Amino acid sequence: MDNCNRRLQLQILIFPASRRVSRRPIAIGRGLTSLLPVFRTAHAASRFGSPSCAEKAPQNPSSRAFCLVSRLSFGVMQIWCMEPYPCGDRRLPHHVFPPKKLSPDQLAQKTGVQYFKVDLDDTVAMKKRLSRVKAERNVSSSDVFTISESIADFNDKLEEFYEPQQRADDVVSLVIDGSCYYDVEPEEDEWIRVQLERGDLLVIPKGLSHRFTTTPKNFVQMQRFFSKKPDTQG
Numbered sequence: 001m002d003n004c005n006r007r008l009q010l011q012i013l014i015f016p017a018s019r020r021v022s023r024r025p026i027a028i029g030r031g032l033t034s035l036l037p038v039f040r041t042a043h044a045a046s047r048f049g050s051p052s053c054a055e056k057a058p059q060n061p062s063s064r065a066f067c068l069v070s071r072l073s074f075g076v077m078q079i080w081c082m083e084p085y086p087c088g089d090r091r092l093p094h095h096v097f098p099p100k101k102l103s104p105d106q107l108a109q110k111t112g113v114q115y116f117k118v119d120l121d122d123t124v125a126m127k128k129r130l131s132r133v134k135a136e137r138n139v140s141s142s143d144v145f146t147i148s149e150s151i152a153d154f155n156d157k158l159e160e161f162y163e164p165q166q167r168a169d170d171v172v173s174l175v176i177d178g179s180c181y182y183d184v185e186p187e188e189d190e191w192i193r194v195q196l197e198r199g200d201l202l203v204i205p206k207g208l209s210h211r212f213t214t215t216p217k218n219f220v221q222m223q224r225f226f227s228k229k230p231d232t233q234g
C-alpha cells in the first residue's frame with residue numbers, strides 16, 4: 001500500500017462516515033449540523049430521477065427529510081422543471097439535472113399560470129383577493145377538497161389525479177392546509193412542478209395540461225373554485 005492509500009485508510013478509520021458528515025460544518029452550530037444528513041438524503045431524493053437513484057430516496061413518504069426541507073423553504077412557493085419521464089414515487093421532486101428553478105413571474109410568462117400568496121389569518125385581505133379572482137375567473141361555486149392517506153381509496157385517487165387533464169375552465173385552488181404539487185405542461189413532455197402550501201392560490205388557465213399529486217406528507221386540504229357545478233370536476 002502506498003503512502004497515499006495508507007493516509008486515506010487512516011482517515012476513514014479515524015472519522016467513520018457518520019462522523020465525517022457532522023464534523024466539518026461544526027462552526028455553523030449544532031442545530032444546523034444535525035440537519036445535514038437529512039439535507040443530504042433529501043437532496044439525493046430530489047436530484048435523481050432514475051429508478052436506481054429513486055430507490056435511494058427516503059422510503060417513508062412522510063419522511064422527516066421532506067418535512068424539514070419543506071419547512072425550511074420559508075413558505076415561498078417552489079417551482080421547478082421536472083424530468084420528463086419521472087420513475088419511482090411521483091411524490092418525490094423529480095428535478096431535472098442540474099436543477100432548474102423558476103420564479104412565479106417566469107411561470108406566468110411560460111404557462112399563463114398565476115400564483116398569489118393569501119394570508120389566511122387576515123380575513124379582509126383574503127376576501128379581497130378571492131373576490132377579485134372570482135370576478136376575473138367567472139367563479140360561481142366552490143368546495144373544500146381534502147385528500148389524506150386515511151381515506152380508503154387514497155392510492156386510486158392519486159392515480160386518477162395524476163392523469164394529465166385539460167379543463168374547459170380555469171382551475172382555481174387555494175391551499176388551506178397541508179401541501180400538494182400541481183404539474184403543468186406548457187409543451188409536450190415539458191413538465192413544470194409547482195409546490196403549494198397553506199395560503200397558496202393557484203390559477204391554471206383553461207386548456208393547459210396539468211396533473212395533481214400530494215407531497216410526501218400525503219395530506220392537503222384546499223378550496224376549489226368552479227365556474228360550473230363542482231360535480232363536473234371529479
Ligand SMILES: CSCCC(=O)C(=O)O
Pocket residue numbers: 145161165167171210211212233
Ligand atoms: C385535487 S383537485 C385536482 C384535480 C384537477 O387537477 C382538476 O380537476 O383539473
